[in-house]
Amino acid sequence: MNLQDLIKDLSLEIVTCEESMNNEVTGAYVSDLLSDVMANSNVGNIWITLQTHLNIIAVADMKGLAGIIIVGNRKPAEDVIEKARAEKVTVMTTPLPAFEAAGKLYQLLDR
Amino acid sequence: MILKEIAKILEASIIANPENSEIDIHSACSADMMSAVLYYHTPNSLLITSLTQPHVIRTAEIAGIKSIVFVLDKKPDKETIDLAQKKKIPLLSTSFCMYTASGRLFKEGLPGCLDK
Amino acid sequence: MPLNSDKTIEGSFQLVGGNFATAGEASGELKRTLTDLGVAEEIIRRAAIATFEAEINVIIYAAAARLLYFIGPSSIRIRIEDMGPGIENIEQAMQEGYSTAPEWVREMGWGAGMGLPNMKKNSDEFNIESVVGEGTTVEMVLNIP
Numbered sequence: 001m002n003l004q005d006l007i008k009d010l011s012l013e014i015v016t017c018e019e020s021m022n023n024e025v026t027g028a029y030v031s032d033l034l035s036d037v038m039a040n041s042n043v044g045n046i047w048i049t050l051q052t053h054l055n056i057i058a059v060a061d062m063k064g065l066a067g068i069i070i071v072g073n074r075k076p077a078e079d080v081i082e083k084a085r086a087e088k089v090t091v092m093t094t095p096l097p098a099f100e101a102a103g104k105l106y107q108l109l110d111r
Numbered sequence: 112m113i114l115k116e117i118a119k120i121l122e123a124s125i126i127a128n129p130e131n132s133e134i135d136i137h138s139a140c141s142a143d144m145m146s147a148v149l150y151y152h153t154p155n156s157l158l159i160t161s162l163t164q165p166h167v168i169r170t171a172e173i174a175g176i177k178s179i180v181f182v183l184d185k186k187p188d189k190e191t192i193d194l195a196q197k198k199k200i201p202l203l204s205t206s207f208c209m210y211t212a213s214g215r216l217f218k219e220g221l222p223g224c225l226d227k
Numbered sequence: 228m229p230l231n232s233d234k235t236i237e238g239s240f241q242l243v244g245g246n247f248a249t250a251g252e253a254s255g256e257l258k259r260t261l262t263d264l265g266v267a268e269e270i271i272r273r274a275a276i277a278t279f280e281a282e283i284n285v286i287i288y289a290a291a292a293r294l295l296y297f298i299g300p301s302s303i304r305i306r307i308e309d310m311g312p313g314i315e316n317i318e319q320a321m322q323e324g325y326s327t328a329p330e331w332v333r334e335m336g337w338g339a340g341m342g343l344p345n346m347k348k349n350s351d352e353f354n355i356e357s358v359v360g361e362g363t364t365v366e367m368v369l370n371i372p
Binding site for chain 3: 143144167175
Binding site: 027028029030031032033040050072073096097098102103104105107110 | 143159161183216223224
């Protein structure tokens with residue numbers, strides 16, 4: 001998957017750690033529940049969520065996720081951004097709702 | 112998109128109100144956070160979620176959601192099913208995760224809910 | 228005259244904190260009352276969403292609350308007075324995405340920091356007052372054109 005295609009198709013704004021996105025993307029996971037992501041996501045997944053809570057960074061780091069896409073035009077707070085930088089977690093935002101972000105990513109990864 | 116067709120695309124079973132499987136669904140909303148459901152303009156929408164408690168049905172009713180798909184093979188308890196029956200909201204259960212369920216439906220042309 | 232009656236119709240509810248099973252009782256009744264009065268569907272929807280979010284906030288944060296509604300010929304007024312911890316910084320609480328809800332609440336699908344913004348978004352007038360240690364009062368008005 002091409003990062004530029006991803007940015008264009010999902011109207012992404014990269015908030016932190018663009019360089020970490022060169023990690024191989026294995027798929028995606030959509031959830032707003034941290035326990036669900038801890039239990040069911042896989043290494044290299046892009047995580048789509050509307051959560052902006054600080055704990056999302058720890059979850060992404062622990063699970064070895066490729067990055068987080070925050071949907072619905074929500075912006076993470078400064079402490080979240082700082083933690084993402086410290087843990088080298090890629091955080092991106094999109095104005096799209098989760099369903100469409102997932103749908104577009106699904107088509108990209110399916111290609 | 113007719114609900115029956117959605118069930119087919121998601122390889123889902125209809126676990127409540129199957130008699131309403133001919134309803135027309137205009138858009139979809141994928142969320143576990145119920146306020147997101149209340150935020151978007153969701154009349155005649157489908158909710159894709161992993162939560163199965165009764166307050167999910169209540170949220171759907173308030174928001175005008177017409178049907179709910181539970182992902183990851185989640186099965187609601189009797190209380191949730193009873194409430195859905197009372198409100199005539201058909202419930203589906205699919206083994207796909209929220210990502211795959213959303214991807215499959217979007218690919219077949221179902222749009223997302225609009226920001227109102 | 229959009230309403231079938233020119234009198235003000237009042238109702239009240241006692242809300243109890245902590246119990247998600249009762250969520251939607253007040254908003255459900257308000258919705259039915261407004262439907263019976265012939266109020267436009269989109270206004271009913273907004274009133275129901277705003278009231279439902281208020282109920283959820285009481286369940287998450289407060290010990291108890293009183294919800295009052297007044298339906299007049301040209302507006303719906305909904306007032307929630309809670310006995311809760313109060314809000315220290317209202318401006319912060321109104322920011323989308325900001326929430327002090329505990330993890331168990333987020334795992335239930337609430338506490339995304341959208342409750343108060345959703346209430347404001349769905350009302351034509353929105354007022355919030357809070358005293359830390361005493362409680363919070365929210366008043367919402369929806370105009371009936």
